[in-house]
Amino acid sequence: MNSPTTKIAVFGAGSIGCYLGGLLKSQDADLVFIGRSRLQHAVKQNGLTLTHFQNAPIHLGAEKVTIKTSSSALSDCDLILLCTKSQDTALAAQDILKHAKPGAHVISCQNGIRNVAVLKEELGTAFKVSGAIVPFNVTPNGSASYHCGTGGTLHFEHNLPDDVCLAFNKAGQATQYGGNFEGDQWAKLLVNLNNALNTLSGGTLRESFSQKDYRRAFACVIQEGLDVAKTKDIEVGRFNGHSPKAVIKLLKLPNVLYRILMDHIVKIDAKARSSMLDDLEIGRKSEIEYLQGEIVRQGKILGVETYANSNVLDAINTAFEKGMSPKLSGTEILKLVKK
Structure with missing residues (x-):
């Protein structure tokens, strides 16, 4: 029997969010980006392009990329990759409380060490909350194009669903879990x-x-x-x-x-x-x-x-x-x- 497909949201689709989500989407993950209208327009015109200083580029046509500008798109998601700036974590948590289904797993993919604590304080016990360490540098490289200029292994505090882990690995992105997080x-x-x-x-x-x-x-x-x-x-x-x-x-x-x-x-x-x-x-x-x-x-x-x-x-x-x-x-x- 096949495992159920994980419905993923990238909440805060900036450089890191677009890169992580793009890797997953290149392997046909069930994923929605939640970002600004200018990103939505850019992807509609150009699709989404990921480049890497060592790996082959990835281009996703506009028809393969779903971008929403409202956090109501969180409503049916099982896994939320939170990629907003750290100063926006508390506001993002309020949107998650309002729109996401209880029990969803929220993973902070942000800089700093306070975000998981802020999320747990804001979200209480209704959601699973954990952290991730994103080791690489991603910068904008044109309209809806993002360039990864350094390498590294994505480090998650807790295990990902099997299909999400497999998608990252098939896209060429190594992952690890637990340890001295x-x-x-x-x-x-x-x-x-x-x-x-x-x-x-x-x-x-x-x-x-x-x-x-x-x-x-x-x-x-x-x-x-x-x-x-x-x-x-x-x-x-x-x-x-x-x-x-x-x-x-x-x-x-x-x-x-x-x-x-x-x-x-x-x-x-x-x-x-x-x-x-x-x-x-x-x-x-x-x-x-x-x-x-x-x-x-x-x-x-x-x-x-x-x-x-x-x-x-x-x-x-x-x-x-x-x-x-x-x-x-x-x-x-x-x-x-x-x-």
Whole structure:
């Protein structure tokens, strides 16, 4: 007897949502995207295209992609991949309460470490809530086209339905489940602190990391995050197979050694850059409060100094107020974070 097909909603169809949903839809998953009208119009005109720095592109014709602009489309879904920005989690939860069927599984595919707790507080026991760690970078690459510029394994806190897991794997996206999920989520948070630094530099990730002082600045903000986690008795895990402590050692290497090791350890597309920089350039709100802001907030509670992250937080808030990156050099960013 065949297992029932899982009805999936991607709630918050931005770059990550369109990429995850597009992978599933390429394998004929029963899926609806819930997003803005401009996405609906773009897909109607161009279909949905996913590109990857290593894999073959995927193009889905408009007839294969269902996009709704109302959260009422959640009503018959079994699995909800929540891909909104972290600052919109509470509002999204209210829409889920209003429209989704009780018992649906809501998975936070968002940055930060607070979203699952917010969802559980808002949704109560009527829904199953868990987290996911999305390891790769996705940026818009034209109208209804999204480019994945880094690799990694999707990490889910709890198992997915068999048909959803199979669809991801057939689409070429590896998945894993369980383990030290909280620790691995912290590891991702610490690595994601680079989103802000890349936004301050205004260039690609490759351009940023080619500068030794930029890497030293990144090491500083990670170390503060590790200090906060240690004080909280968090066993920080791994992100894309690497611990933040190991990342710090790598970041401090001379340029020649760094480039040799990076070519073997992490593959980064030449065009890849942070989603925060994209948000800045298109006028969206920043997620900084859920990245550097989280480290600073918890540091204040625990009495842990967060000088570097505090300064980055202030600089990002200023950049978003002005609507443009200050385009700082690695040396200037290092001066910002070092006493």
